Amino acid sequence: MIEVKGVEKGFGETPVLKGINAVFEPSKTSLIIGQSGSGKTVFLKTMLGLHLPDKGTISFNGTTTESMSSDEKRQLKQDIGMVFQGSALFDSMTVEENVMFPLKMFTKQSKEVMLERVNFVLNRVNLVNSNQKFPAELSGGMQKRVAIARAIVTKPKYLFCDEPNSGLDPKTAIVIDKLIQEITDEYEITTVINTHDMNSVMEIGEKIIFLKDGLKEWEGSSDDIFKTDNEAVVDFVYSSNLFKNVRKVYLEK
Numbered sequence: 001m002i003e004v005k006g007v008e009k010g011f012g013e014t015p016v017l018k019g020i021n022a023v024f025e026p027s028k029t030s031l032i033i034g035q036s037g038s039g040k041t042v043f044l045k046t047m048l049g050l051h052l053p054d055k056g057t058i059s060f061n062g063t064t065t066e067s068m069s070s071d072e073k074r075q076l077k078q079d080i081g082m083v084f085q086g087s088a089l090f091d092s093m094t095v096e097e098n099v100m101f102p103l104k105m106f107t108k109q110s111k112e113v114m115l116e117r118v119n120f121v122l123n124r125v126n127l128v129n130s131n132q133k134f135p136a137e138l139s140g141g142m143q144k145r146v147a148i149a150r151a152i153v154t155k156p157k158y159l160f161c162d163e164p165n166s167g168l169d170p171k172t173a174i175v176i177d178k179l180i181q182e183i184t185d186e187y188e189i190t191t192v193i194n195t196h197d198m199n200s201v202m203e204i205g206e207k208i209i210f211l212k213d214g215l216k217e218w219e220g221s222s223d224d225i226f227k228t229d230n231e232a233v234v235d236f237v238y239s240s241n242l243f244k245n246v247r248k249v250y251l252e253k
Contacts, residue, residue: 081151
C-alpha cells in the first residue's frame, strides 16, 4: 500500500502540488487523471522519488521514504516496476537483454536463473520466442508488452505506469489495459497509472483520482464518475459527445 499525506511540491515560486492526500491499495488499478498542468506527472514522479516533496510524507507499506535506511531505499527501488511513456526500451539491446536489465542491476542471480525469469515474464505478456528481436522489429503494442515484462521481472510490489497507452490504437490500448489489470490482480501489486485515456478510466478505473491545479479535486471509481455532479470532472471526462451520451444513458437507468 502507498499512502500520501499532505504532499506539497513546487518549483521556484510556482506551487504544483498543494497538500495531496491519497491511498493506493494492493490488487487495485488506481488512475491519476487531469488536464495538462494539473500536477499529475509531478505527483507520479514525487511518489517515485524523482522529486522530493517540500512538505508531507509518502509511505510504502507503513514506512515513510524519509525514514528509510540506505538498504531500505535500495530494496524499495527493486520493489518498484515502471512502465514509461513510449516504452523507453534500449534500442541497441534485444528483448531478452531489455527485460533482463533490472535483474542485472538489482540482483546477483546467475545467468541461467535470470533467463528463466525473463522467459517466464515474456510468456506472461504473450511474447514467446521474441528474445532475440530488437525493439525496432516490434509493433508499438509489442514494445509496450516488453516494457511491462521488464517492469515486473523483479517481482515488484508497486507498479507505476506513465501514459501506458500513448501512441497505441484503441484496440491495442484495450489489450494493454487488460494486461496491466490482470497482472495487478494476479500478483497483488499496488498499481498507479497516470493517464489521459478515458477508455482506460472506464475499463480499469477501480480507483480514480482527479487533479486540478495541484489539488485533489475528486476521487472515486469508474462507476462513481457516471454519477458525479462535480463540474470539473464532468467537463474533463465528458468533453466528447460519446461520453456525454454514455453518462446520460447510465443516469436514466
